[in-house]
Amino acid sequence: xxxxxxxxxxxxxxxxxxxxxxxxxxxxxxxxxxxxxxxxxxxxxxxxxxxxxxxxxxxxxxxxxxxxxxxxxxxxxxxxxxxxxxxxxxxxxxxxxxxxxxxxxxxxxxxxxxxxxxxxxxxxxxxxxxxxxxxxxxxxxxxxxxxxxxxxxxxxxxxxxxxxxxxxxxxxxxxxxxxxxxxxxxxxxxxxxxxxxxxxxxxxxxxxxxxxxxxxxxxxxxxxxxxxxxxxxxxxxxxxxxxxxxxxxxxxxxxxxxxxxxxxxxxxxxxxxxxxxxxxxxxxxxxxxxxxxxxxxxxx
Amino acid sequence: xxxxxxxxxxxxxxxxxxxxxxxxxxxxxxxxxxxxxxxxxxxxxxxxxxxxxxxxxxxxxxxxxxxxxxxxxxxxxxxxxxxxxxxxxxxxxxxxxxxxxxxxxxxxxxxxxxxxxxxxxxxxxxxxxxxxxxxxxxxxxxxxxxxxxxxxxxxxxxxxxxxxxxxxxxxxxxxxxxxxxxxxxxxxxxxxxxxxxxxxxxxxxxxxxxxxxxxxxxxxxxxxxxxxxxxxxxxxxxxxxxxxxxxxxxxxxxxxxxxxxxxxxxxxxxxxxxxxxxxxxxxxxxxxxxxxxxxxxxxxxxxxxxxxxxxxxxxxxxxxxxxxxxxxxxxxxxxxxxxxxxxxxxxxxxxx
Numbered sequence: 001x002x003x004x005x006x007x008x009x010x011x012x013x014x015x016x017x018x019x020x021x022x023x024x025x026x027x028x029x030x031x032x033x034x035x036x037x038x039x040x041x042x043x044x045x046x047x048x049x050x051x052x053x054x055x056x057x058x059x060x061x062x063x064x065x066x067x068x069x070x071x072x073x074x075x076x077x078x079x080x081x082x083x084x085x086x087x088x089x090x091x092x093x094x095x096x097x098x099x100x101x102x103x104x105x106x107x108x109x110x111x112x113x114x115x116x117x118x119x120x121x122x123x124x125x126x127x128x129x130x131x132x133x134x135x136x137x138x139x140x141x142x143x144x145x146x147x148x149x150x151x152x153x154x155x156x157x158x159x160x161x162x163x164x165x166x167x168x169x170x171x172x173x174x175x176x177x178x179x180x181x182x183x184x185x186x187x188x189x190x191x192x193x194x195x196x197x198x199x200x201x202x203x204x205x206x207x208x209x210x211x212x213x214x215x216x217x218x219x220x221x222x223x224x225x226x227x228x229x230x231x232x233x234x235x236x237x238x239x240x241x242x243x244x245x246x247x248x249x250x251x252x253x254x255x256x257x258x259x260x261x262x263x264x265x266x267x268x269x270x271x272x273x274x275x276x277x278x279x280x281x282x283x284x285x286x287x288x289x290x291x292x293x294x295x296x297x298x299x300x
Numbered sequence: 301x302x303x304x305x306x307x308x309x310x311x312x313x314x315x316x317x318x319x320x321x322x323x324x325x326x327x328x329x330x331x332x333x334x335x336x337x338x339x340x341x342x343x344x345x346x347x348x349x350x351x352x353x354x355x356x357x358x359x360x361x362x363x364x365x366x367x368x369x370x371x372x373x374x375x376x377x378x379x380x381x382x383x384x385x386x387x388x389x390x391x392x393x394x395x396x397x398x399x400x401x402x403x404x405x406x407x408x409x410x411x412x413x414x415x416x417x418x419x420x421x422x423x424x425x426x427x428x429x430x431x432x433x434x435x436x437x438x439x440x441x442x443x444x445x446x447x448x449x450x451x452x453x454x455x456x457x458x459x460x461x462x463x464x465x466x467x468x469x470x471x472x473x474x475x476x477x478x479x480x481x482x483x484x485x486x487x488x489x490x491x492x493x494x495x496x497x498x499x500x501x502x503x504x505x506x507x508x509x510x511x512x513x514x515x516x517x518x519x520x521x522x523x524x525x526x527x528x529x530x531x532x533x534x535x536x537x538x539x540x541x542x543x544x545x546x547x548x549x550x551x552x553x554x555x556x557x558x559x560x561x562x563x564x565x566x567x568x569x570x571x572x573x574x575x576x577x578x579x580x581x582x583x584x585x586x587x588x589x590x591x592x593x594x595x596x597x598x599x600x601x602x603x604x605x606x607x608x609x610x611x612x613x614x615x616x617x618x619x620x621x622x623x624x625x626x627x628x629x630x631x632x633x634x635x636x637x638x639x640x641x642x643x644x645x646x647x648x649x650x651x652x
Binding site for chain 1: 317336337338340341342343346349354357360361362364365366368373383384386387388390391393396397398399400401402487490493
């Protein structure tokens with residue numbers, strides 16, 4: 001097992017493994033989510049947290065106690081809670097007269113806040129209000145509709161955060177029949193509408209299936225309120241990929257139109273003068289010829 | 301020609317049964333197949349969004365998902381563990397990591413040396429056979445200690461060693477030294493890796509030391525001379541030499557010079573202290589215990605009285621305060637002067 005650089009050694013092997021799992025890795029696991037409540041909770045927010053927790057199980061933790069925290073004033077208590085639970089995404093829900101049903105979604109880098117966005121939830125429909133269901137831990141397809149996602153700088157960053165939150169595990173292959181969940185985010189001038197559907201694949205005249213959608217929930221209508229984004233260089237530093245993760249293209253290998261792979265190997269210079277050929281006794285130098293060759297060499 | 305037309309008509313009827321998988325959009329969707337992500341930058345029909353919101357959103361989602369899945373169906377597929385999967389390309393959207401990239405850990409002092417000399421780790425067995433005990437003694441773990449003790453039931457005294465020396469104690473001491481040396485080297489390696497400068501000898505400097513630390517530091521400094529601080533001038537508020545001694549020298553008693561009378565008296569003293577021991581009485585504790593017991597009894601009485609439904613109601617004339625406090629004539633707790641408890645009977649413990 002690789003070593004931990006700690007003064008206090010962990011006493012059990014299990015403890016050591018848990019600590020090693022928290023070290024930075026080349027290829028990272030799924031980001032763990034933390035759901036917490038502020039000074040006052042509301043039913044809408046409680047249902048919302050519960051549903052989002054169900055979507056992200058087992059990589060999520062709900063903290064049931066209320067906390068006297070204001071993330072936009074002091075984020076340090078949230079950072080501490082996330083560090084204790086080894087989470088890098090947090091959902092902070094509070095409600096007060098000024099900001100009813102406010103849900104703050106944020107992410108951390110290296111234990112410190114990277115960026116966070118506050119949404120006010122106007123309308124909320126939970127899982128229970130719809131009949132459809134999907135198996136747990138399905139990777140969702142994400143759709144962003146509306147030109148505002150590209151045009152507005154702020155919304156582009158919000159889009160990056162939402163993708164990070166809902167994308168789940170990073171995979172390299174997918175079973176096409178298993179694509180059952182799609183989440184759509186529509187951006188209008190006033191609000192952001194999140195709709196979640198179950199995909200049903202029907203037969204069609206072509207080999208591509210006909211897609212039909214069923215309301216699955218949760219359906220959230222939210223308004224974008226305050227935001228706190230990371231500086232350019234912090235974001236750059238956070239997006240840096242390690243050398244081992246970068247896929248290096250193979251040099252000197254190419255594929256032609258027919259699909260055959262061609263490769264180029266480099267060989268050293270061939271010593272044409274001293275190649276071992278077949279021995280032919282008649283071409284062998286006689287003793288006299290050798291003497292002559294030696295004399296001419298000496299003269300030169 | 302008729303046959304052709306018939307066939308074409310049949311095909312058209314077939315395809316009519318099923319709905320189309322084509323979707324027409326003004327602007328193409330931006331797809332990131334690695335993340336199963338689609339971005340639709342077409343204008344939203346705001347009128348329909350207002351009037352039939354859910355229906356419009358469902359249709360919009362259906363169209364966009366159809367386009368996304370159409371592209372996914374085009375991906376190359378392979379078979380993994382009897383399941384057909386489509387190979388996804390790498391995602392294009394760059395998302396931040398949760399932790400910084402792992403840095404390679406610097407080599408320890410031993411690792412550098414081993415690399416230089418070309419020393420490779422030898423794989424050791426889990427247990428070693430021992431002929432004396434006729435058992436496999438594990439090299440580590442919880443069963444090692446017991447079996448080692450069995451194996452080392454006798455230790456040879458080497459030729460040049462003092463015959464009175466305790467070989468077992470010597471072995472234990474050696475092991476202790478080894479363990480502490482290993483710990484020291486481990487901490488040194490960590491300090492080197494984290495680039496914390498540690499002085500070669502002595503304690504590292506602390507920014508805001510407490511008074512205890514400063515006192516210890518002053519004591520250590522005083523004793524760090526060749527004569528162990530005997531001739532060091534005293535600081536203005538420093539305590540006397542006796543209290544400053546950190547490692548008291550063990551006084552070696554010369555047993556041949558003690559007179560028999562002295563020896564007799566000292567032995568008798570020891571015996572007296574052992575046999576003449578009276579039980580240590582901590583009056584405070586005894587009183588408190590009695591009070592507690594009385595209180596419990598009273599409360600239980602009260603409970604039984606209540607449950608019986610007032611059958612045996614004793615109209616006592618004892619005031620409630622006294623009832624609660626137990627006996628009225630009890631000695632005051634807390635101001636008893638006899639501190640016989642610990643330093644009492646045995647003639648004191650400050651024997652050295």
